[in-house]
Amino acid sequence: MTGEALASAFEEQRGRLVAVAHRMLGSRADAEDAVQEAWLRLARQDADTIGNLSGWLTTVVGRVCIDVLRSRKTRPEDSYDEPPEPLVIEDSLEEDAMLAESVGVALLVVLDTLGPAERLAFVLHDLFAVPFTEVGEILGKSPDAAKMLASRARRKVQGRRPADESSQRAVVEAFLAAAREGDFDGLIELLHPDVTWRSQTRHGEVVRLGAAEVATRVQRGARAAVTTRAALVDGKPGVVSWSRTGKLLGVMSCTVVDGRIAGIDSVSDPRRLAAMGVTSWEPSSSK
Structure with missing residues (x-):
């Protein structure tokens, strides 16, 4: 070599x-x-x-x-x-x-x-x-x-696993369902009024504050042609998304407090995504 x-x-x-x-x-x-x-x-x-x-x-x-x-x-x-x-x-x-x-x-x-x-x-x-x-x-x-x-x-x-993990995941799954449907009211119900969304992009960190702003941004992305799968991200309920060709697009985790999402952390920066080692998704295996 x-x-x-x-x-x-x-x-x-x-x-x-x-x-x-x-x-x-x-x-x-x-x-x-x-x-x-x-x-x-x-x-x-x-x-x-x-x-x-x-x-x-x-x-x-x-x-x-x-x-x-x-x-x-x-x-x-x-x-x-x-x-x-x-x-x-x-x-x-x-x-x-x-x-x-x-x-x-x-x-x-x-x-x-x-x-x-x-x-x-x-x-x-x-x-x-x-x-x-x-x-x-x-x-x-x-x-x-x-x-x-x-x-x-x-x-x-x-012992470090949260006792209410299943209920937290249920909240995030409901949030994802509302996001796929573009259900603004449903998103608002699942978001804490003071929710903070921190997104690591290729251009740096973007911060969105408040349920209305976050729900609006999520609703706009509802029509995106992506495949998503539920995941645990550093022990928090979240989701991984791919394009239809199998390209990894993003990873998101949520902090749930009292049945509502109080914080969202997401990564779309290709450099950081590459460092995560997420398993590739094959389009032919998608359901």
């Missing part, structure tokens, strides 16, 4: 690797450093001897993160500089997998109560679907031991 091809292959993995390291270390700067270290090691390696580049890089980044966590003298949350990109999972997946997606900045603090090995096992397997055989190799443990570490971490994380 030529140097140019190797660099290109690495760049394809960079977003995912930074996401892994960010959730391991809690700091974007430290995550970037860990990924850069992986690149330096790759550059010194005979790439033709690597059968699975994605797995190899994940292993290197995982081990670098373990070393960083073990050597820290201050608590990891002290070095948080910005929240990681939201993790997104479709609601059709298993309950335990949905649990894992609730790891936002608040839950990173909970992860800091875990040992480095527990944290790595949980992050790699539950958040990024790395098999326990690979997790075990990174940790120098058997697959069963890695599974036990992840299970132990999962039990500690479980």
Whole structure:
């Protein structure tokens, strides 16, 4: 593999690797450093001897993160500089997998109560679907031991799930139904009067305030030719949308308070969407 091809292959993995390291270390700067270290090691390696580049890089980044966590003298949350990109999972997946997606900045603090090995096992397997055989190799443990570490971490994380999650999701589903129908009155009923919608676009952040303004903007987009699916976004009920050709268009999460949507956070910036690693949607599989 030529140097140019190797660099290109690495760049394809960079977003995912930074996401892994960010959730391991809690700091974007430290995550970037860990990924850069992986690149330096790759550059010194005979790439033709690597059968699975994605797995190899994940292993290197995982081990670098373990070393960083073990050597820290201050608590990891002290070095948080910005929240990681939201993790997104479709609601059709298993309950335990949905649990894992609730790891936002608040839950990173909970992860800091875990040992480095527990944290790595949980992050790699539950958040990024790395098999326990690979997790075990990174940790120098058997697959069963890695599974036990992840299970132990999962039990500690479980308590952070909101007790009223099902009712929150029902509110968001009703909101989506009203949005598809362009039902302005229905939208107003489901929005808190002082709702705030923060949208991260390619041009920067756009903020809309108040139920009327938000409902008007949503109603205008009702005729858009998009496919949507319910999702959990950093543990909050939300939705992912694609164009009819399968291009990812946006990710949205909602904060529900007393049966109404009090806050909406959405991302349509292509750069940030690419960093989320949302599974592609195939038009032929749409219902």
